[in-house]
Amino acid sequence: MSKRCVVFGANGFIGSSLTRALLSEGHSVRACDVVRDFFALTPADRLECETVDFLDEVAVRNAVRGADWVFHLVSTTKPASSNANMAHDVQSNVVSSIHLFQACVDAGIERVLFASSGGTVYGVPEVLPVGEDHPVRPIVSYGLTKLMIERYAELFRRQHGLSTTSLRIGNPYGPRHYDQQQGVIPVFIRRIQHGQPVEIWGDGSVVRDYVHVDDVSRAFIAAAAYVGDEAVFNIGAGEGHSLAEILARLASLSETPPQVEYRPARGFDIPALILDTRRAREHLGWIPAINFDDGLSATWHSLK
Amino acid sequence: MSKRCVVFGANGFIGSSLTRALLSEGHSVRACDVVRDFFALTPADRLECETVDFLDEVAVRNAVRGADWVFHLVSTTKPASSNANMAHDVQSNVVSSIHLFQACVDAGIERVLFASSGGTVYGVPEVLPVGEDHPVRPIVSYGLTKLMIERYAELFRRQHGLSTTSLRIGNPYGPRHYDQQQGVIPVFIRRIQHGQPVEIWGDGSVVRDYVHVDDVSRAFIAAAAYVGDEAVFNIGAGEGHSLAEILARLASLSETPPQVEYRPARGFDIPALILDTRRAREHLGWIPAINFDDGLSATWHSLK
Numbered sequence: 238m239s240k241r242c243v244v245f246g247a248n249g250f251i252g253s254s255l256t257r258a259l260l261s262e263g264h265s266v267r268a269c270d271v272v273r274d275f276f277a278l279t280p281a282d283r284l285e286c287e288t289v290d291f292l293d294e295v296a297v298r299n300a301v302r303g304a305d306w307v308f309h310l311v312s313t314t315k316p317a318s319s320n321a322n323m324a325h326d327v328q329s330n331v332v333s334s335i336h337l338f339q340a341c342v343d344a345g346i347e348r349v350l351f352a353s354s355g356g357t358v359y360g361v362p363e364v365l366p367v368g369e370d371h372p373v374r375p376i377v378s379y380g381l382t383k384l385m386i387e388r389y390a391e392l393f394r395r396q397h398g399l400s401t402t403s404l405r406i407g408n409p410y411g412p413r414h415y416d417q418q419q420g421v422i423p424v425f426i427r428r429i430q431h432g433q434p435v436e437i438w439g440d441g442s443v444v445r446d447y448v449h450v451d452d453v454s455r456a457f458i459a460a461a462a463y464v465g466d467e468a469v470f471n472i473g474a475g476e477g478h479s480l481a482e483i484l485a486r487l488a489s490l491s492e493t494p495p496q497v498e499y500r501p502a503r504g505f506d507i508p509a510l511i512l513d514t515r516r517a518r519e520h521l522g523w524i525p526a527i528n529f530d531d532g533l534s535a536t537w538h539s540l541k
Numbered sequence: 542m543s544k545r546c547v548v549f550g551a552n553g554f555i556g557s558s559l560t561r562a563l564l565s566e567g568h569s570v571r572a573c574d575v576v577r578d579f580f581a582l583t584p585a586d587r588l589e590c591e592t593v594d595f596l597d598e599v600a601v602r603n604a605v606r607g608a609d610w611v612f613h614l615v616s617t618t619k620p621a622s623s624n625a626n627m628a629h630d631v632q633s634n635v636v637s638s639i640h641l642f643q644a645c646v647d648a649g650i651e652r653v654l655f656a657s658s659g660g661t662v663y664g665v666p667e668v669l670p671v672g673e674d675h676p677v678r679p680i681v682s683y684g685l686t687k688l689m690i691e692r693y694a695e696l697f698r699r700q701h702g703l704s705t706t707s708l709r710i711g712n713p714y715g716p717r718h719y720d721q722q723q724g725v726i727p728v729f730i731r732r733i734q735h736g737q738p739v740e741i742w743g744d745g746s747v748v749r750d751y752v753h754v755d756d757v758s759r760a761f762i763a764a765a766a767y768v769g770d771e772a773v774f775n776i777g778a779g780e781g782h783s784l785a786e787i788l789a790r791l792a793s794l795s796e797t798p799p800q801v802e803y804r805p806a807r808g809f810d811i812p813a814l815i816l817d818t819r820r821a822r823e824h825l826g827w828i829p830a831i832n833f834d835d836g837l838s839a840t841w842h843s844l845k
């Protein structure tokens with residue numbers, strides 16, 4: 238059945254992919270973002286683009302009116318820089334999210350989906366892969382605000398019956414990753430393609446769970462359709478790749494060997510993170526469909 | 542050794558008791574509160590009272606200058622009402638606390654102590670008594686903001702070396718509990734002493750860990766002097782009492798039998814909470830000194 242969807246952060250990497258996926262499944266989308274120019278989206282039937290500042294409580298309230306599904310993919314901060322202004326992180330992300338949840342209660346929204354962070358909410362994992370019930374001890378403000386938003390979503394579920402689900406997403410990658418600041422894969426690819434040296438923080442052994450953005454979009458849609466008690470799902474590939482490994486794979490795609498500059502490891506980098514995604518498989522029937530080799534190669538060619 | 546102390550929330554129930562305890566141990570205190578009239582404190586040597594709005598970042602920054610120990614006992618919300626305006630709860634408590642921690646880093650403060658909430662951070666306990674490592678799943682916004690402030694304190698410790706400790710306090714009670722809105726004991730006592738009916742939400746079986754405010758003050762001072770890795774301590778009696786039991790004890794102190802009105806149980810009330818206080822005993826050498834019978838009786842007589 239066709240749903241009326243609102244996507245906040247629709248011009249972002251995941252948001253634009255999700256918007257396209259929703260449209261292709263026959264849903265209508267009100268694509269909201271703070272940008273004026275929705276460069277990541279092309280005009281389409283059933284697509285309405287609206288410039289909405291997520292910090293503007295009234296604008297958010299107006300945007301959700303009449304919707305069935307609301308997707309919250311906004312973040313005003315990034316993992317690496319969030320510790321530099323924690324008050325701003327809380328203010329702009331947590332407070333605004335509470336306003337959104339309240340607006341969704343008042344508008345009688347059917348489902349609210351939140352993009353949380355599998356890479357930062359757990360902190361330093363005690364075991365790998367990390368399941369949803371693993372202790373949550375974020376070591377960056379970004380992870381702490383994501384966690385807090387999840388918890389407020391649960392309070393709204395408990396107190397107001399708002400049906401909310403949080404997806405703890407691994408490291409998303411894929412074509413059309415416009416933001417060069419976030420995500421090692423597009424940064425590495427661009428630098429190699431432009432003959433610039435690649436910077437590696439630490440010795441290249443850092444392992445992350447890279448999940449293709451199209452798989453993430455499918456997970457959001459599966460979670461929106463899900464009816465059940467689980468409020469939090471890991472969304473990752475369920476396998477890890479080191480920076481050194483990614484670099485080697487990209488080197489094999491490149492005509493010239495990449496130059497590498499090693500930098501000191503950063504305090505907010507967790508040595509290894511791989512997500513246990515069994516809950517999503519069981520309850521959402523979701524498994525990642527794109528293997529890393531294919532996804533990486535397609536990303537390489539798309540950015541050429 | 543005498544310390545220069547700053548107490549935020551110094552006119553409150555715990556804050557005023559702590560201020561008196563610090564003074565009696567020879568420390569000097571800058572007592573800060575949003576009130577203009579420090580009715581809970583009497584003038585004393587080494588005591589300076591200052592009207593400071595905790596939400597005023599600049600005022601807080603000025604207040605901590607030159608201090609050794611900073612005690613953060615401010616809360617702008619209460620457990621029962623915090624869900625009514627969660628955005629305000631986050632805004633006024635979490636954001637302001639981050640500003641305080643940053644100010645303490647910049648001022649080179651030796652120790653920061655935070656009054657967290659043993660009654661709300663754990664949510665519904667899986668086991669009793671509840672230890673500090675029990676999962677934290679608050680079901681009220683009050684508990685969630687307390688938890689987030691603890692976590693930001695830990696981030697500041699990790700990132701800036703700020704020495705912070707959080708005390709998860711049970712239900713404090715004792716003489717001079719001026720706030721009639723919070724704490725069943727003063728509310729019950731006043732109503733019985735005035736011949737008014739006592740309201741009980743639920744069947745009277747709700748169990749809490751009541752800890753005498755003077756014991757709480759001693760715990761704060763012990764925690765301020767503590768050097769070690771533990772960042773969070775439960776501070777409670779380590780035993781529980783039901784509302785029915787408290788009512789029976791107060792009835793025995795009263796000349797006329799109390800009237801009771803039973804109300805429906807409230808959704809934010811946890812059935813039973815008793816704190817495991819072994820960590821405080823081991824690391825702080827702290828044990829509660831005032832038994833409940835004596836404390837309750839003294840409170841009864843002080844409020845007459």
